[in-house]
Amino acid sequence: MSILSSTIGQSDSKKAAARVVAFLADHASEGTVSEVFSDLNMPYTLVRRGGVNEAIDYLGENESPKTLIVDVADSEMPLSEVNNLAEACEPGVTVIIIGNQNDIGLFRDLIQLGVSDYLAKPITGELIKRSLTSAENGGASSPVARQRSGKLIAVTGARGGVGATTVVSNLGWLLANEVHRRVAMVDLDTQFGSLSLAFDQKPSKGLREALENHHRVDTLFVERAMTSIDQRLFLLGGEESLQEPVSFDTRSVDTLVEILEKQFHYVMVDVPRMPGPVHRHVLQTADIRVVVAEPSVASVRDTIRLLGLMGKDEVGRRTIVILNRRTQASNADISVQEFEKAIGRKVDHVIPFGKGSVNAAGNSGEVVASRRGPVTDSLTDLAFELSGRSNAKVKRFSNIPFAGVVIDFAERARGALGQTSLRNQTANDDSKSTDEAKRA
Ligand SMILES: Nc1ncnc2c1ncn2[C@@H]1O[C@H](COP(=O)(O)OP(=O)(O)OP(=O)(O)O)[C@@H](O)[C@H]1O
Numbered sequence: 001m002s003i004l005s006s007t008i009g010q011s012d013s014k015k016a017a018a019r020v021v022a023f024l025a026d027h028a029s030e031g032t033v034s035e036v037f038s039d040l041n042m043p044y045t046l047v048r049r050g051g052v053n054e055a056i057d058y059l060g061e062n063e064s065p066k067t068l069i070v071d072v073a074d075s076e077m078p079l080s081e082v083n084n085l086a087e088a089c090e091p092g093v094t095v096i097i098i099g100n101q102n103d104i105g106l107f108r109d110l111i112q113l114g115v116s117d118y119l120a121k122p123i124t125g126e127l128i129k130r131s132l133t134s135a136e137n138g139g140a141s142s143p144v145a146r147q148r149s150g151k152l153i154a155v156t157g158a159r160g161g162v163g164a165t166t167v168v169s170n171l172g173w174l175l176a177n178e179v180h181r182r183v184a185m186v187d188l189d190t191q192f193g194s195l196s197l198a199f200d201q202k203p204s205k206g207l208r209e210a211l212e213n214h215h216r217v218d219t220l221f222v223e224r225a226m227t228s229i230d231q232r233l234f235l236l237g238g239e240e241s242l243q244e245p246v247s248f249d250t251r252s253v254d255t256l257v258e259i260l261e262k263q264f265h266y267v268m269v270d271v272p273r274m275p276g277p278v279h280r281h282v283l284q285t286a287d288i289r290v291v292v293a294e295p296s297v298a299s300v301r302d303t304i305r306l307l308g309l310m311g312k313d314e315v316g317r318r319t320i321v322i323l324n325r326r327t328q329a330s331n332a333d334i335s336v337q338e339f340e341k342a343i344g345r346k347v348d349h350v351i352p353f354g355k356g357s358v359n360a361a362g363n364s365g366e367v368v369a370s371r372r373g374p375v376t377d378s379l380t381d382l383a384f385e386l387s388g389r390s391n392a393k394v395k396r397f398s399n400i401p402f403a404g405v406v407i408d409f410a411e412r413a414r415g416a417l418g419q420t421s422l423r424n425q426t427a428n429d430d431s432k433s434t435d436e437a438k439r440a
């Protein structure tokens, strides 16, 4: 077991983590699978009644098993449910699906999702054994099956100081702590980067070496270089001397990301605002590209330029524009509507102004997302949206996300039209929220 996964095992539970876990919809299948486990003398197995939803809940709370058997007989839409399951699975987990339909089309589609095998009911001990043996040998039963790997999220600021690192650190923390995903954060600004500072951590010694000598980098090297923030959150961030440049190329970043993607659901890269080939490459190849902007003219201009550089969205590659209110609203601000009109597309997300909360958290080496408040609500929505999961379970601080911001922008328009202020009608402005957060 790798260092990274054993860390998780120790923190998550005192008892040994289950190696093979099965969620089955009926008594007969439960019996067959339990018998196979016992015949094969397999240690650390678990058989439970359930299907995809129970498996997803299990993955959220326990260390991922090596092999997961899930019954989709009760699923109305097995493909989309298995897709959700695949998102919840750590990269590298082998998934065997059991279902009612003996349908070659379904089999092929499931294999495309990264499922190792599909068995139609009634299942026999022999079928399960064959499928398990194939999974244990690391081989999928079909040559088209592919190993799932994590997603690369590249975050950059349209301007300096607009909140890119704030987004990386908080989204990383929320994906790890609220969405229960394994997240690796990498700060590509090896000299001025502030990601380590955001978590009050010492800079990672190995980052520079990993980037400058990519042929020497392997899983063990990366594991040693990483700083563990908590059981699911890891960090690589440097603070190299300013005396000499740190030079690395796209191959180095690709190697590092490839290694990380095998072990983490998300690899989040804080991409500095430098018009170099490496940074351009990361932005162009990431699965999710995030541009953080502020409501200013300069930010509009540079958002347009960055969107042009990154190119159009395509299947499996999307760009997200975040408008971050890192300062108190002022009359000089550009409204969301004006911003959208100027950049020629929707703003995907607005982060409200965190008054003292964001800075206070940063100064004490904590992320603001670890405390309740409007900024946390907003970023939590984004984290769940990125992961494709619903955040219905998360206790909300306010029922109207971004209300403070929307009202701030809307306020001027209403004032110009001689309409009543919305501010007095809402209980969601940041000062009230901050007081409530302190009491909570
Ligand atoms: N929504 C917000 N509300 C209040 N303060 C914020 C908000 N977002 C960011 N800040 C503050 O703005 C400052 C700059 O943020 P951050 O370091 O994340 O920006 P950056 O884009 O990474 O900067 P750089 O270009 O230096 O890398 C920090 O002090 C941070 O606490």
Ligand SMILES: [Mg+2]
Binding pocket: 164, 165, 166, 193, 194, 270
């Ligand atoms: Mg930064």
